[in-house]
Amino acid sequence: MGKYMKSLIILxxxxxxxxxxxxxxxxxILGADIKSPEDVNPEEFQEYDLVGFGSGIxxxxxxxxxxDLADRLSQSEGKKAxxxxxxGAKIGSGMIRITSKFHDELREKLQSKGYIIVNEFNCKGFDTNSALKLIGGINRGRPNAEDLKNAETFALKLKNSQQKC
Ligand SMILES: Cc1cc2nc3c(=O)[nH]c(=O)nc-3n(C[C@H](O)[C@H](O)[C@H](O)COP(=O)(O)O)c2cc1C
Incomplete structure (x- = not known):
């Protein structure tokens, strides 16, 4: 009988x-609780098999x-994340190199705490930051239905890969 996988999302x-x-x-899809990084106690992480970390860029x-939360986490060898x-800009779609680096800092902090990053997801989001306001923003309506369908596929893959473990 497969063990019930407990997931947490920090948003x-x-x-x-x-x-x-x-x-x-x-x-x-993952049956995950969603908590804010400011409200979660790093000790709670012990209860979870898989932890997702998400925010805007x-x-x-x-x-x-x-x-900051990643800095406060205790060493957890092999914990899946x-x-x-x-x-505003899309990661890894032929844009300037810097866009593919958006996840680097968080990934490196978590890896230094022993976490294994099993997968990553990014999509465009409506952006009216600073001067973009003047032109009505970019990516209006994003994430859209297709982005959320891709997020759903991402979650289903995660769920299936966890069950195989
Ligand atoms: C202060 C600020 C800085 C931002 N910096 C970037 C950036 O460096 N690169 C980028 O692609 N988008 C940037 N954005 C756009 C956000 O990443 C985008 O709007 C995101 O979808 C916001 O997520 P949220 O609505 O969940 O907070 C920035 C937005 C704000 C408000």
């Missing part, structure tokens, strides 16, 4: 609640509250 989403839409698509990285984000 910080404030600009247009874009990343929250992704989290709310993934969470029911602000100044080329995940939100500071997630990065996944990363997700929404951003």
């Amino acid at each position: 910080y989403s404030y600009h247009h609640h874009n990343t929250e839409k992704v989290a709310k698509t993934i969470a029911p 602000y100044a080329y990285k995940h939100h500071k509250t997630l990065l 996944f990363l997700f984000s929404t951003s």
